[in-house]
Amino acid sequence: DAGITQSPRHKVTETGTPVTLRCHQTENHRYMYWYRQDPGHGLRLIHYSYGVKDTDKGEVSDGYSVSRSKTEDFLLTLESATSSQTSVYFCAISGQGVTEAFFGQGTRLTVV
Amino acid sequence: GNSVTQMEGPVTLSEEAFLTINCTYTATGYPSLFWYVQYPGEGLQLPLKATKADDKGSNKGFEATYRKETTSFHLEKGSVQVSDSAVYFCALEQGGSEKLVFGKGTKLTVNP
Numbered sequence: 001d002a003g004i005t006q007s008p009r010h011k012v013t014e015t016g017t018p019v020t021l022r023c024h025q026t027e028n029h030r031y032m033y034w035y036r037q038d039p040g041h042g043l044r045l046i047h048y049s050y051g052v053k054d055t056d057k058g059e060v061s062d063g064y065s066v067s068r069s070k071t072e073d074f075l076l077t078l079e080s081a082t083s084s085q086t087s088v089y090f091c092a093i094s095g096q097g098v099t100e101a102f103f104g105q106g107t108r109l110t111v112v
Numbered sequence: 113g114n115s116v117t118q119m120e121g122p123v124t125l126s127e128e129a130f131l132t133i134n135c136t137y138t139a140t141g142y143p144s145l146f147w148y149v150q151y152p153g154e155g156l157q158l159p160l161k162a163t164k165a166d167d168k169g170s171n172k173g174f175e176a177t178y179r180k181e182t183t184s185f186h187l188e189k190g191s192v193q194v195s196d197s198a199v200y201f202c203a204l205e206q207g208g209s210e211k212l213v214f215g216k217g218t219k220l221t222v223n224p
Binding site for chain 2: 031033035040041042043044045048050058090092094096100101102103104105106
């Protein structure tokens with residue numbers, strides 16, 4: 001299994017609070033991604049990173065920010081959580097020239 | 113833009129039945145194509161991939177052939193098992209983008 005760890009695995013938070021999800025990899029892969037998975041939508045890309053301090057938006061980036069200060073860590077922040085952000089969040093990694101991505105176990109976030 | 117369309121689920125089969133899950137794509141150029149599988153409570157795993165036209169990906173009895181003329185990458189298995197019950201995602205990576213675009217997923221249930 002690819003060395004990729006998400007934390008926390010489960011979280012319940014209140015509307016309006018900030019939340020940070022962490023993705024940690026031990027593979028030294030260049031690319032890291034955050035997806036959210038919702039019924040009827042499959043996986044949708046929130047943000048991705050192509051290197052330290054290099055990030056870009058995906059298709060559903062509103063309400064989310066990311067940071068990557070080290071190769072191994074990619075943080076996803078919900079500045080002010082809303083109920084529409086209740087979802088399962090997956091981190092993925094891939095290396096340059098390697099076309100497939102490897103996924104973490106997911107974080108189930110519930111905003112009440 | 114790039115997109116993936118896969119057959120709506122859920123799909124319910126009896127053990128040893130033949131499986132087909134349709135996937136078609138829209139993309140410019142020559143994307144790489146993938147099938148990912150998600151078992152309950154887990155992240156996504158990569159069952160198979162194909163990186164150019166007419167390639168056949170295969171893994172544990174699953175097969176899919178990259179058909180550029182029909183822009184398709186249908187997943188097939190000759191004899192499904194109960195353990196194949198999962199959600200299956202078709203995905204593409206547009207050459208050089210290092211980003212995956214997913215279909216909405218097809219839930220497969222195999223009954224004994």
